[in-house]
Each structure stands twice: as structure tokens, then as C-alpha cells.
Amino acid sequence: MPSITCSGSIALDTTRTPFKTAEMVLGGAASYFSLSSSFFAPTSIVSVVGGDFPDKYWQILAKKANIESVQRKEEGKTFHFDSTFSFDLYHRQANKTELNVLGEFEPKLGSEAAKSEFLYLATMPPQKQMEVMVQAKNKKLVFMDTIEFYIKTELPKVQQVITMVDGVVLNDAEARMLTNESNLVKCGKKIEALGPKIVIIKKGEHGSLLFFKGKVIPFPAFPLEVVVDPTGAGDAFAGGLVGSLAKQNATNPSLEQLKVAMGYANVCGSLAVEDFSVDKLVSTNNAEIEKRFRDYCELLRI
Amino acid sequence: MPSITCSGSIALDTTRTPFKTAEMVLGGAASYFSLSSSFFAPTSIVSVVGGDFPDKYWQILAKKANIESVQRKEEGKTFHFDSTFSFDLYHRQANKTELNVLGEFEPKLGSEAAKSEFLYLATMPPQKQMEVMVQAKNKKLVFMDTIEFYIKTELPKVQQVITMVDGVVLNDAEARMLTNESNLVKCGKKIEALGPKIVIIKKGEHGSLLFFKGKVIPFPAFPLEVVVDPTGAGDAFAGGLVGSLAKQNATNPSLEQLKVAMGYANVCGSLAVEDFSVDKLVSTNNAEIEKRFRDYCELLRI
Numbered sequence: 179m180p181s182i183t184c185s186g187s188i189a190l191d192t193t194r195t196p197f198k199t200a201e202m203v204l205g206g207a208a209s210y211f212s213l214s215s216s217f218f219a220p221t222s223i224v225s226v227v228g229g230d231f232p233d234k235y236w237q238i239l240a241k242k243a244n245i246e247s248v249q250r251k252e253e254g255k256t257f258h259f260d261s262t263f264s265f266d267l268y269h270r271q272a273n274k275t276e277l278n279v280l281g282e283f284e285p286k287l288g289s290e291a292a293k294s295e296f297l298y299l300a301t302m303p304p305q306k307q308m309e310v311m312v313q314a315k316n317k318k319l320v321f322m323d324t325i326e327f328y329i330k331t332e333l334p335k336v337q338q339v340i341t342m343v344d345g346v347v348l349n350d351a352e353a354r355m356l357t358n359e360s361n362l363v364k365c366g367k368k369i370e371a372l373g374p375k376i377v378i379i380k381k382g383e384h385g386s387l388l389f390f391k392g393k394v395i396p397f398p399a400f401p402l403e404v405v406v407d408p409t410g411a412g413d414a415f416a417g418g419l420v421g422s423l424a425k426q427n428a429t430n431p432s433l434e435q436l437k438v439a440m441g442y443a444n445v446c447g448s449l450a451v452e453d454f455s456v457d458k459l460v461s462t463n464n465a466e467i468e469k470r471f472r473d474y475c476e477l478l479r480i
Numbered sequence: 481m482p483s484i485t486c487s488g489s490i491a492l493d494t495t496r497t498p499f500k501t502a503e504m505v506l507g508g509a510a511s512y513f514s515l516s517s518s519f520f521a522p523t524s525i526v527s528v529v530g531g532d533f534p535d536k537y538w539q540i541l542a543k544k545a546n547i548e549s550v551q552r553k554e555e556g557k558t559f560h561f562d563s564t565f566s567f568d569l570y571h572r573q574a575n576k577t578e579l580n581v582l583g584e585f586e587p588k589l590g591s592e593a594a595k596s597e598f599l600y601l602a603t604m605p606p607q608k609q610m611e612v613m614v615q616a617k618n619k620k621l622v623f624m625d626t627i628e629f630y631i632k633t634e635l636p637k638v639q640q641v642i643t644m645v646d647g648v649v650l651n652d653a654e655a656r657m658l659t660n661e662s663n664l665v666k667c668g669k670k671i672e673a674l675g676p677k678i679v680i681i682k683k684g685e686h687g688s689l690l691f692f693k694g695k696v697i698p699f700p701a702f703p704l705e706v707v708v709d710p711t712g713a714g715d716a717f718a719g720g721l722v723g724s725l726a727k728q729n730a731t732n733p734s735l736e737q738l739k740v741a742m743g744y745a746n747v748c749g750s751l752a753v754e755d756f757s758v759d760k761l762v763s764t765n766n767a768e769i770e771k772r773f774r775d776y777c778e779l780l781r782i
Contacts, residue, residue: 266662384686396700
């Protein structure tokens with residue numbers, strides 16, 4: 179079976195919502211991504227943690243993913259992100275971003291990570307994303323994400339990475355900033371024009387848009403009555419997307435294969451927000467994922 | 481074939497966008513609704529215009545709808561709405577709202593309007609909506625809309641109308657104000673609990689949610705690269721919805737019939753915004769509507 183490698187952050191998150199505060203819980207793009215993608219295909223993580231990283235979180239990741247390429251810097255501290263959500267859980271304010279060991283991170287892919295056909299470059303400095311790509315000798319399909327910070331500070335490098343990948347997964351604000359366009363259909367087409375054959379723009383609770391071969395395909399989010407913690411939804415979404423493509427062995431995906439993958443992406447994103455931290459991704463199972471996928475497809479069918 | 485009656489405003493709109501200003505053009509909920517619904521089933525309008533209402537607009541409405549119940553008050557002026565859209569066409573600021581003849585409007589349904597099985601109560605004071613309902617002797621399926629102004633100033637009356645109808649069509653801001661809830665799934669369920677068996681929450685470019693028999697079904701908007709004038713999208717949406725239900729003779733619609741109607745609602749809403757005023761609804765045809773409906777269903781199919 180094809181496998182997946184994901185490079186990106188492992189974090190200790192402090193998440194403050196109007197209902198509860200969770201302190202120093204497992205977070206980071208690579209955690210959400212891999213706990214989601216590993217339901218579909220074997221996943222390796224490329225990341226770094228500090229000496230303070232709790233053993234119980236190490237075990238959660240080790241149980242679901244290959245972590246031979248996760249460096250443990252005993253003398254340092256794990257990346258820490260502290261944020262507060264607004265009453266409607268729609269707006270998030272960053273209180274503290276302590277990069278710690280992530281600031282000096284030099285990604286090194288072990289033998290398993292280097293073998294994967296599917297590669298996901300979660301947010302990292304664009305230079306590091308390129309270094310991961312170089313080391314992933316067997317890559318066939320590469321997706322990337324980035325954030326407004328790197329679009330602002332390292333635009334030419336971000337654009338260079340975009341020209342090197344097959345797929346881009348961004349949220350609406352990032353897509354607008356990258357392209358200087360307001361209309362998201364125009365944004366997507368401008369990003370497509372940079373080279374990647376697959377562009378996905380995420381709109382949180384409002385769903386997502388897939389751009390592929392001149393088509394623009396809208397996907398609503400799975401409607402949820404209770405959202406507990408929106409952290410990581412986008413990374414769990416990407417995990418379902420790349421996971422499903424790997425499971426389909428779709429190194430050169432068709433529109434049909436991409437639509438199935440977008441369905442699983444929406445399912446994983448919706449599961450992730452139903453509990454704090456990665457708790458729901460840890461407690462869910464294949465049966466629940468498959469049921470929600472069938473429900474989602476059925477909802478959309480006219 | 482079953483027929484439709486729509487009560488609501490006919491307006492002269494002045495619409496200012498960053499690209500163009502259209503002055504004193506045909507607008508109003510009843511215009512957008514009926515120019516959309518009349519593609520599906522015969523439609524009667526219940527409304528009022530002033531002596532200044534241009535003959536060319538009268539002809540546009542007369543050609544597509546039965547206007548025997550549109551009063552013409554020669555001594556008065558037509559309802560005039562002047563508004564400015566933000567650069568991204570997402571936010572609208574009202575500059576002037578001159579009710580004119582609409583302020584004193586006493587709806588009177590002629591024989592054709594009173595015969596319709598399908599009734600759409602576009603925004604009007606809730607007392608007037610009730611008067612229309614009383615006069616619509618043959619009504620089998622009734623939908624209503626309202627605006628934040630009446631939710632703020634006449635909440636008990638608005639709630640009373642809601643208990644009397646089969647379906648409610650609101651936008652997200654109205655649904656939140658009506659229910660005091662932030663989460664739209666909770667909003668929809670609270671409105672359902674007031675009595676109507678069909679609740680639809682519109683989210684503009686982000687699509688819509690249908691609440692029916694305990695299910696929550698999300699519909700994305702048809703993705704558009706060029707939006708010219710968002711005015712009337714919600715009323716054109718409602719016209720496609722009620723129009724399609726009438727064409728299906730669905731006085732007691734099934735989920736399947738409602739999904740088809742939501743598809744046509746999205747199609748009509750997306751067409752309406754492609755040109756200023758009602759221009760696109762006037763220039764389009766059945767073939768274009770059917771093609772976009774097939775495209776929409778195909779986009780959604782996983």
C-alpha cells in the first residue's frame with residue numbers, strides 16, 4: 179500500500195474557548211494531519227519536539243504514525259501556541275506563539291519517511307518545505323499549505339514552493355493575500371496559473387472550493403450543531419484528503435478520485451472540531467468515518 | 481398546472497458598486513421572485529407602484545407574471561432603495577430607504593392571485609403578510625421571508641406569522657437575530673420548533689442550509705468568477721425554490737422534491753447576480769436554467 183509523509187509542527191496548544199480552556203494539549207499541524215491520514219494509509223511524521231513533550235502524547239502519535247523522523251531535543255521546549263476563540267468560535271486571537279525547538283528545526287527524513295509516494299508539507303518556512311521535498315526521493319504527489327506570515331515575509335519563496343508541488347491547500351484569507359484578489363474563484367484560478375494542478379481553498383464552516391482542470395467544485399462543510407474546538411480542522415481536512423488519495427493509490431488523481439478525497443477531507447475536518455485538541459481523532463474509528471462519508475455523499479445528492 | 485402568488489415590494493433601486501452605478505432600475509423582492517418563479521409556473525404579483533413607475537418596467541413584469549393585483553397609485557412614488565456595495569460586493573450600506581406608496585400598501589388579491597396553491601410572502605410588515613394569507617383562499621404551501629427591521633420592532637407578530645406558514649426562508653443574520661443563537665444549525669432547529677416544517681437559511685456566496693424532518697442539508701452556492709450586483713439574489717433564490725415546488729406540484733414536498741427545488745433556487749440566485757438589476761433574469765431562458773441545474777447537480781455528486 180502507498181504511504182504518506184507529513185512534515186510540520188507538533189505543538190503543545192493552550193486553547194481558550196468561552197466554554198473551556200485546555201492547557202498544553204497535543205496540537206500542531208502534523209499531529210492533526212497524521213492522526214487523520216493514518217486512518218487511510220501508513221503515515222510518517224517529520225517534526226521536532228522538546229524535552230517537555232509528554233510521554234502520553236508521544237504514545238498517541240507513535241500508535242498511529244511512524245515517528246522515526248520526529249526529533250526529540252531534550253534540552254529544548256516544544257512549540258507552544260496559546261490562543262483565544264471568540265464567543266461564536268469563528269475568530270481566533272493568538273496570545274503567544276513560542277516556536278522553541280521548531281525555530282531551529284532541520285528536517286531529516288528517515289528511511290520510511292523518504293519512501294512515501296504521498297507528501298504533505300504542512301506550514302513551515304518555505305525553505306524547509308523545499309528541503310523536505312528534496313529528501314522525499316520517492317514522492318509522486320505533493321501537497322502544501324502555508325500561512326499569512328510566510329506570504330507576507332517570504333512571498334517569492336512561497337511562490338517557488340507552489341510551482342514545485344502538485345496541490346495547494348490554503349484557507350480563504352491566505353488565498354486572498356497570496357493573489358491580491360477578493361473573489362475566491364479568481365484567487366483559485368490565479369494560484370492554478372502558478373503551476374499546481376490541484377488547488378483547494380478552505381472556508382471553515384462554509385466549506386471549500388476545489389479547482390481542477392478548469393473546473394471549480396464547491397463542497398459544503400458537514401453541518402454541526404456543536405463545535406467544541408475549531409483548532410486543527412484544516413489539518414485534519416488535509417489528512418483526510420491526502421489519506422484518501424493514498425488509499426486510492428491516486429498518484430495522478432482523476433476528478434472522481436479527488437471528489438471522494440474531498441468528501442473524506444470534509445468528514446475528518448468535521449470530526450476534529452467535535453472535541454478539544456486531537457481527542458476526537460483519537461477516539462473515532464473507521465466505522466464512524468465511513469458512516470459520516472456515506473451521510474455526506476447522501477446529503478449532497480440531488 | 482399549479483400557480484404561485486408572491487406578495488412583496490416592487491422597487492426602483494439605485495445600486496452603487498465599485499464598478500458601476502445603476503440608478504432607478506427595476507428591483508424589489510416581488511420583481512426578483514416572480515421573474516425567477518415564472519420560469520417554472522404561472523405567477524401572480526401582489527404589490528404596489530407609484531405614478532413614476534416606468535412603463536418599460538411595467539411591461540417586463542406584465543410579460544412574465546400576472547399583475548392584476550399590482551396597484552398603481554398615480555399620485556404617489558414607487559418604493560426607492562439606494563445602496564452602496566463594498567469593494568468585494570459582500571457588504572451593503574443603505575443610503576436611502578423611501579417607502580413611498582409601499583408605506584400605505586393595503587394588499588388586495590385579485591381572482592387569479594387568490595387561486596394559487598403556492599404562496600410566497602416576501603418581506604412586508606407581518607400584519608400585511610397575515611392579511612395576504614387570509615385572502616389566499618386556495619393556498620396549500622406558504623413560504624415567508626422577513627428582515628432584521630421587523631424582527632427588531634415586531635418580534636411577536638413575526639413569530640406569529642412563522643407559526644402560520646409551512647416554510648421560512650431567512651438569511652444568516654436574520655436567523656441569528658430571531659433565535660439569539662450563533663451556530664446556524666441551532667438557529668434552524670429553533671425556527672423549526674416554532675412550527676414550520678421547512679426552514680432554509682441563506683448564507684449568500686457561502687450557500688444555504690435546509691432543515692427538514694430532523695435533517696440538516698447543506699448546499700454550496702454555484703461558484704461564480706464574476707459577480708456584478710448581488711441585489712435580489714435571495715429573492716431570485718426563493719423564486720427558484722417555490723417555482724420548482726409548484727412545477728413538481730409538491731404541495732406536501734418530500735425531501736427529494738425539496739432538494740431539487742433547492743438546486744433550482746441556487747441556480748436562480750446565481751443567475752440573478754451576473755448582471756445589474758433583474759437584467760439577467762430577463763435575458764436568461766429555460767435552456768440556460770436547465771443546463772446550470774444539471775451542472776450544479778453534477779458538481780455535487782461524489
